[in-house]
Amino acid sequence: MAPDTDTGAFTCRWAALSLSNIASVFLPDILLPRDESDSMVHKLVAVSTTGGNEKATGWLREHKIENAADVKVYTSWEEMLESGGYDVVYISTPHPLHYEHVHKALKHKRNVLVEKPATMNRAQYEKLVSYAEEQNVVLMEAMWTRYLPATKYLQEELLPKMGPVRRVYADFSFPIVSPELAHSSRFLDKQAGAGALLDQGVYALTWADIALNSGTAASTKVTYANSMPVAEVKDDVDDINTVILSRTGGPSNKQEAVGIVTTSMTLPGSNKPAFYRRLQANKPAPSVRIEARDAQVSIPFPPIRPEELHVQWYGREFIDEEGMEKEEIIRKPIARGWGIWYQADVIAGRVHERQKNGSSRGEVIGAEESLRVLGYMDQAREIGGIVYDQKLEEIPSSA
Ligand SMILES: NC(=O)C1=CN([C@@H]2O[C@H](COP(=O)(O)OP(=O)(O)OC[C@H]3O[C@@H](n4cnc5c(N)ncnc54)[C@H](OP(=O)(O)O)[C@@H]3O)[C@@H](O)[C@H]2O)C=CC1
Numbered sequence: 001m002a003p004d005t006d007t008g009a010f011t012c013r014w015a016a017l018s019l020s021n022i023a024s025v026f027l028p029d030i031l032l033p034r035d036e037s038d039s040m041v042h043k044l045v046a047v048s049t050t051g052g053n054e055k056a057t058g059w060l061r062e063h064k065i066e067n068a069a070d071v072k073v074y075t076s077w078e079e080m081l082e083s084g085g086y087d088v089v090y091i092s093t094p095h096p097l098h099y100e101h102v103h104k105a106l107k108h109k110r111n112v113l114v115e116k117p118a119t120m121n122r123a124q125y126e127k128l129v130s131y132a133e134e135q136n137v138v139l140m141e142a143m144w145t146r147y148l149p150a151t152k153y154l155q156e157e158l159l160p161k162m163g164p165v166r167r168v169y170a171d172f173s174f175p176i177v178s179p180e181l182a183h184s185s186r187f188l189d190k191q192a193g194a195g196a197l198l199d200q201g202v203y204a205l206t207w208a209d210i211a212l213n214s215g216t217a218a219s220t221k222v223t224y225a226n227s228m229p230v231a232e233v234k235d236d237v238d239d240i241n242t243v244i245l246s247r248t249g250g251p252s253n254k255q256e257a258v259g260i261v262t263t264s265m266t267l268p269g270s271n272k273p274a275f276y277r278r279l280q281a282n283k284p285a286p287s288v289r290i291e292a293r294d295a296q297v298s299i300p301f302p303p304i305r306p307e308e309l310h311v312q313w314y315g316r317e318f319i320d321e322e323g324m325e326k327e328e329i330i331r332k333p334i335a336r337g338w339g340i341w342y343q344a345d346v347i348a349g350r351v352h353e354r355q356k357n358g359s360s361r362g363e364v365i366g367a368e369e370s371l372r373v374l375g376y377m378d379q380a381r382e383i384g385g386i387v388y389d390q391k392l393e394e395i396p397s398s399a
């Protein structure tokens with residue numbers, strides 16, 4: 001356990017398994033300066049990279065990591081997992097490697113934050129969930145969107161007041177793939193888990209899950225799926241996907257609702273420079289629309305990083321002089337940086353609690369939600385015909 005700072009804040013020490021593109025967003029984001037009154041700070045203490053010392057040194061310099069000289073560099077991820085000396089390991093390798101990397105981390109009793117999608121399928125994550133519990137550590141899927149202020153406000157304050165949800169549209173389409181993109185990129189290489197459903201659908205399905213499953217005992221499953229691959233790429237890499245979820249059940253089957261979920265890695269438009277900058281565009285067409293009995297709420301693009309909720313309440317008191325429903329815009333801005341750090345505070349907080357108070361069993365933050373969404377992706381793949389090499393889907397017998 002790291003000593004608390006002079007201000008009494010908990011210092012959460014991080015190790016990074018891989019210096020991936022997203023690690024270059026996540027790590028600088030968690031290291032941004034914080035208010036003195038904050039109850040925790042994050043510190044990077046170890047990295048492992050297959051790119052060797054040169055990649056690590058260049059990366060630490062490029063990202064201006066303050067304590068770079070003290071960051072231990074490993075060229076073997078196994079060795080880093082074995083050695084310890086940190087509170088949480090952040091795993092951001094391509095998704096077909098998540099199972100093996102998380103499993104090894106749990107074996108060494110490391111707390112783990114693993115990038116989305118947590119694994120290739122539900123069965124793999126089920127296995128990791130029970131293993132984390134057995135090993136008495138904390139595991140969490142890095143579904144960062146769930147932990148942002150706008151999402152939390154929607155779930156905790158707005159949805160409970162909107163009456164039963166009847167329909168949700170959720171789209172995450174973002175043109176990552178262009179004709180110029182190398183076929184070896186993880187976005188087009190099936191061995192690296194390429195495909196819009198696992199990469200982007202996981203967010204859109206998360207929104208459908210939030211809308212359909214918050215505060216209800218009803219059950220939701222995929223009833224239709226259609227998948228169109230990226231043109232002119234050798235393996236079928238799924239691109240334009242349409243998935244329909246149906247919710248049934250609840251008292252007298254009154255909780256019927258539908259979710260329409262879409263993805264694309266080629267629509268809308270072309271992929272030109274400034275990938276992450278383009279993700280900051282607040283486009284007027286909503287990416288998510290949740291329709292309930294008493295109101296509807298829309299979320300502008302990008303649905304991975306909402307900062308505004310556009311709400312229309314139904315009822316006479318909300319009608320303007322022209323007979324139209326008034327729109328209320330609720331702003332819930334991200335306090336600093338990209339906002340991917342909120343989830344880091346969540347897992348660090350749990351780890352700190354457990355270090356202070358002790359624990360006899362591990363815990364998986366958001367386990368039910370992650371498992372439900374992985375289950376929807378399994379069902380959609382089955383119906384829509386999205387197939388990966390069986391080896392990527394296995395649970396190795398030694399594990
Ligand atoms: N939360 C979010 O917003 C985002 C999440 N993601 C998720 O993060 C994951 C990574 O995506 P992305 O950053 O685009 O990936 P990249 O292709 O940029 O990086 C993947 C990295 O994994 C490491 N790696 C690859 N193969 C191996 C191996 N066999 N053994 C050990 N390490 C290996 C390498 O890092 P090194 O060279 O350092 O060893 C490589 O650079 C995916 O699961 C993706 O879905 C991606 C983008 C955004």
Ligand SMILES: O=C1OC[C@@H](O)[C@H](O)[C@H]1O
Pocket residue numbers: 174176199200304
């Ligand atoms: O998680 C992600 O967020 C941004 C996307 O465009 C990217 O493909 C995906 O991996």
